[in-house]
Amino acid sequence: xxxxxxxxxxxxxxxxxxxxxxxxxxxxxxxxxxxxxxxxxxxxxxxxxxxxxxxxxxxxxxxxxxxxxxxxxxxxxxxxxxxxxxxxxxxxxxxxxxxxxxxxxxxxxxxxxxxxxxxxxxxxxxxxxxxxxxxxxx
Numbered sequence: 513x514x515x516x517x518x519x520x521x522x523x524x525x526x527x528x529x530x531x532x533x534x535x536x537x538x539x540x541x542x543x544x545x546x547x548x549x550x551x552x553x554x555x556x557x558x559x560x561x562x563x564x565x566x567x568x569x570x571x572x573x574x575x576x577x578x579x580x581x582x583x584x585x586x587x588x589x590x591x592x593x594x595x596x597x598x599x600x601x602x603x604x605x606x607x608x609x610x611x612x613x614x615x616x617x618x619x620x621x622x623x624x625x626x627x628x629x630x631x632x633x634x635x636x637x638x639x640x641x642x643x644x645x646x647x648x649x650x
């Protein structure tokens with residue numbers, strides 16, 4: 513059995529000589545533990561908030577993304593309501609200025625989003641988008 517009296521005397525002797533190193537060591541441990549607790553707590557709160565707001569963030573209960581046609585599978589029989597979106601990147605040319613811009617082209621079929629409201633600037637942007645057809649740029 514170790515002699516705790518001798519171990520205590522040696523530890524106290526080392527602590528007295530290197531008190532600044534001891535305080536630095538202990539404070540480093542405390543800060544490290546505090547950082548781990550803070551990161552863990554932040555992650556849990558973020559996950560909980562995302563789960564609570566998932567329907568409104570997605571605008572639906574489930575989103576399936578693929579670069580190939582889904583085909584005739586069981587998905588339609590499970591869904592109460594469905595929407596489809598086709599999107600791709602393209603270039604838009606502005607002949608009056610000679611400029612061009614990369615843009616995201618989207619086509620939407622169905623009553624998406626199912627939760628929440630589509631917010632656009634200007635306000636009539638949603639009705640213009642849903643009415644389809646060619647839009648003039650000027």
